Amino acid sequence: MTVRILVAKVGLDGHDRGIKVVARLLRDAGMEVVYTGLFQTPETVAIAAIQEDVDVVGLSMLSGAHLTLAPLVVQALRAKGSDIPVVVGGIVPRNDLADLEAAGIAGVFGPGAGAQQMVAEINRLVATADR
Amino acid sequence: MSPRSARDEWLEAFNAAAKRASQFTTMSGVTLDPVYGPESGPYPGQFPYTRGLHASMYRTRLWTMRMFAGFGTALDTNARFKEIIAAGGTGLSTAFDMPTLLGLDSDDPMALGEVGRCGVAIDSLDDMRDLFADIELDEITTSMTINSPAAVMLALFVAQAEERGVARAALGGTLQNDILKEYQAQKEFVFPPRQSMRLVRNTIAFTAAEMPKWNSISVSGYHIREAGSTAAEELAFTLANGFAYVELARQAGLGVDDVAPRLSFFFNAHIDFFEEIAKYRAARRLWATWTRDHYGARDERSWQLRFHTQTAGVSLTAQQPEINIARTAIEALAGVLGGTQSLHTNSMDEALALPSEKAARIALRTQQIIAYETGVVHVADPLGGSYFVEELTDEMERRAEAIFAEIAALGNGSMLEGCIRGIEENWFQGRIADSAYQLERHFNDGTRTVVGVNRFTEGNDDGDLEILRITNEDETKQVERLREVRRRRDDDRVRATLETLAKDAVDPERNLMPALIDAARALATVGEMMGTLESVFGRYVEVPTL
Numbered sequence: 001m002t003v004r005i006l007v008a009k010v011g012l013d014g015h016d017r018g019i020k021v022v023a024r025l026l027r028d029a030g031m032e033v034v035y036t037g038l039f040q041t042p043e044t045v046a047i048a049a050i051q052e053d054v055d056v057v058g059l060s061m062l063s064g065a066h067l068t069l070a071p072l073v074v075q076a077l078r079a080k081g082s083d084i085p086v087v088v089g090g091i092v093p094r095n096d097l098a099d100l101e102a103a104g105i106a107g108v109f110g111p112g113a114g115a116q117q118m119v120a121e122i123n124r125l126v127a128t129a130d131r
Numbered sequence: 132m133s134p135r136s137a138r139d140e141w142l143e144a145f146n147a148a149a150k151r152a153s154q155f156t157t158m159s160g161v162t163l164d165p166v167y168g169p170e171s172g173p174y175p176g177q178f179p180y181t182r183g184l185h186a187s188m189y190r191t192r193l194w195t196m197r198m199f200a201g202f203g204t205a206l207d208t209n210a211r212f213k214e215i216i217a218a219g220g221t222g223l224s225t226a227f228d229m230p231t232l233l234g235l236d237s238d239d240p241m242a243l244g245e246v247g248r249c250g251v252a253i254d255s256l257d258d259m260r261d262l263f264a265d266i267e268l269d270e271i272t273t274s275m276t277i278n279s280p281a282a283v284m285l286a287l288f289v290a291q292a293e294e295r296g297v298a299r300a301a302l303g304g305t306l307q308n309d310i311l312k313e314y315q316a317q318k319e320f321v322f323p324p325r326q327s328m329r330l331v332r333n334t335i336a337f338t339a340a341e342m343p344k345w346n347s348i349s350v351s352g353y354h355i356r357e358a359g360s361t362a363a364e365e366l367a368f369t370l371a372n373g374f375a376y377v378e379l380a381r382q383a384g385l386g387v388d389d390v391a392p393r394l395s396f397f398f399n400a401h402i403d404f405f406e407e408i409a410k411y412r413a414a415r416r417l418w419a420t421w422t423r424d425h426y427g428a429r430d431e432r433s434w435q436l437r438f439h440t441q442t443a444g445v446s447l448t449a450q451q452p453e454i455n456i457a458r459t460a461i462e463a464l465a466g467v468l469g470g471t472q473s474l475h476t477n478s479m480d481e482a483l484a485l486p487s488e489k490a491a492r493i494a495l496r497t498q499q500i501i502a503y504e505t506g507v508v509h510v511a512d513p514l515g516g517s518y519f520v521e522e523l524t525d526e527m528e529r530r531a532e533a534i535f536a537e538i539a540a541l542g543n544g545s546m547l548e549g550c551i552r553g554i555e556e557n558w559f560q561g562r563i564a565d566s567a568y569q570l571e572r573h574f575n576d577g578t579r580t581v582v583g584v585n586r587f588t589e590g591n592d593d594g595d596l597e598i599l600r601i602t603n604e605d606e607t608k609q610v611e612r613l614r615e616v617r618r619r620r621d622d623d624r625v626r627a628t629l630e631t632l633a634k635d636a637v638d639p640e641r642n643l644m645p646a647l648i649d650a651a652r653a654l655a656t657v658g659e660m661m662g663t664l665e666s667v668f669g670r671y672v673e674v675p676t677l
Contacts, residue, residue, distance in 0.1 A: 011229070011241065011243075011244065011245060012229035012230060012232075012233050012235070012241060012242070012245050012319075013229060013245075014229075014317060014318030014319045015318070016318055016358075017357070017358045017359045017445075017563075017564075017567050020564045020567065020568070020677055021359070021564075021567050021568050021571045023677045024564075024568050024677060025568075025571065025572075025575070027677075033677065035675050035676075035677050036675065037672075037673060037674070037675030038318055038673060038675070039241075041241070063229055063245060063248060063249050064245075064248040064249060064484070064485075064601065065229075065243075065244035065245050065248060067244070068243060068244025068245075068603070069243075069244050091449075091482065091483065091484075093483055093484060093595070093598060094595060095595070110449060111448065111449035111450070111482050111483075112448065112449060112450055112583075112584045114575055114585075115571075115575045116575075
């Protein structure tokens with residue numbers, strides 16, 4: 001089964017190099033990738049994820065707002081009855097990992113995470129969720 | 132009488148320039164010439180300036196050590212500015228937070244979590260007052276890195292300076308104000324491209340008339356490179372944008388010699404040492420040639436490409452962050468050997484957070500080592516004449532010319548139209564994303580090494596650096612500051628100034644700066660001024676492409 005992933009930019013962060021590169025690398029690995037474009041809200045991301053029927057949501061966050069915004073995306077999905085896992089990539093200090101996990105973030109890909117690692121982790125998440 | 136030789140002209144200019152010392156020698160006492168090369172030239176300070184803008188280069192004046200800073204509230208950043216000046220920094224450069232960059236007030240719902248995080252939050256004249264409190268505005272030059280709301284920020288800056296008794300004409304500094312690269316790379320846009328360009332046209336005209344010491348635009352390749360372009364694309368897109376602004380100024384009735392001397396440039400210093408040096412040398416030569424031959428510039432200041440350099444944030448690693456000091460030193464050295472006028476060195480912790488005070492100080496010290504210990508500043512263009520560097524310079528020039536031809540074709544001969552169409556058709560964005568992807572594949576398959584990332588990873592698990600943490604407390608504080616301003620001001624006066632602004636915005640021939648300065652004085656907020664403009668100009672939505 002082909003993994004479908006929605007990659008999203010939430011909030012005001014315009015850094016889109018990472019998300020575009022990661023999207024192409026995930027496509028190279030055989031995934032179907034949908035990109036929201038810039039300046040989304042937690043609500044618009046949740047709606048898009050459900051409409052697109054994706055297996056995973058990937059947020060790219062480089063501005064430092066991950067602790068505020070990533071949990072809101074999880075909450076928006078759960079409020080709509082969706083259990084789609086949410087992962088975060090970008091500049092996330094190690095100190096923030098526990099808080100993100102507690103907020104329901106299923107995985108974090110910090111600086112230097114390789115393509116293979118990301119693909120493997122996303123596949124594992126989807127496989128776990130399917131069980 | 133035979134015409135004066137290039138050497139005579141150079142010598143005359145060299146002798147006329149003040150020097151920092153009477154003699155420049157190596158550590159072992161070898162007396163150095165100010166420049167080396169054939170008697171017939173080329174010389175620095177002469178068209179097309181491949182070897183540098185000035186006959187005496189750093190013997191007269193070192194580059195400006197301009198450290199970019201901004202976080203939290205205006206009071207926090209003002210304190211950091213004072214630390215920079217105390218540590219020997221010679222210029223200020225203001226980083227704004229994301230809401231400010233997008234023209235939103237700190238209490239806007241979209242600003243949640245972003246206030247004061249990537250830069251300083253500026254909501255009104257009140258914040259601008261605190262930002263520059265006790266800083267000598269007519270002595271230290273100020274750069275403001277802002278684009279979509281550049282005209283608004285200039286209005287706030289002028290308003291606070293004037294109420295302190297500093298005249299517009301005395302203000303020296305730079306507004307980034309390079310909206311084209313926002314659509315191409317940095318992506319902090321608000322209005323559609325053509326409406327944004329009207330604001331740029333207004334700021335060019337206003338500063339040309341009233342602020343003779345002000346650089347109206349800092350044409351920036353930095354972000355294009357950070358977004359993933361190659362060195363040649365950075366060079367070509369940036370200069371093409373520069374040509375576009377020259378063409379734009381014509382629409383405001385300004386000739387190339389009115390505007391070109393007031394454009395400064397901003398380039399990246401990436402890790403590929405010689406390619407970067409070649410890029411700067413080619414940039415000067417291309418700008419000189421194009422402004423003279425394509426745009427008819429006669430004033431030599433129009434031909435002279437002055438630039439600021441920042442080391443490559445994207446080259447820094449979160450792994451073993453201390454080794455970023457070495458990367459930054461090498462990149463900064465490339466900027467200096469390339470003849471930069473101004474330099475920001477990144478801090479070792481910038482792959483993790485905004486710089487801590489200590490990390491920022493080490494970054495400044497890195498510049499001071501280059502300037503005062505290494506001796507590389509004694510001789511102009513020390514790599515000029517190297518077979519390798521000269522050929523690489525020529526190659527950068529050829530590649531840029533090929534890209535110029537593509538952009539001109541997009542605009543049927545107009546660089547201005549080519550740049551705008553290239554944005555509207557996602558041409559620039561696609562090129563940059565393609566280059567970023569190619570490079571990332573090389574990192575992933577190991578054909579390019581990044582120390583600490585795909586090789587030499589022992590030490591990656593060492594303890595974390597002490598990093599600057601911006602808490603949500605700053606957001607709460609800033610929102611409270613904003614509410615206090617709203618309580619204190621005269622709402623009728625705010626409303627009246629915003630109505631005038633809206634009326635002026637409808638007429639494309641009106642310059643919006645006077646209305647913006649009036650609104651700033653009335654304590655209208657950045658969000659209110661930008662919202663008023665948006666009601667006339669509309670909002671730009673980028674079509675998402677991968």
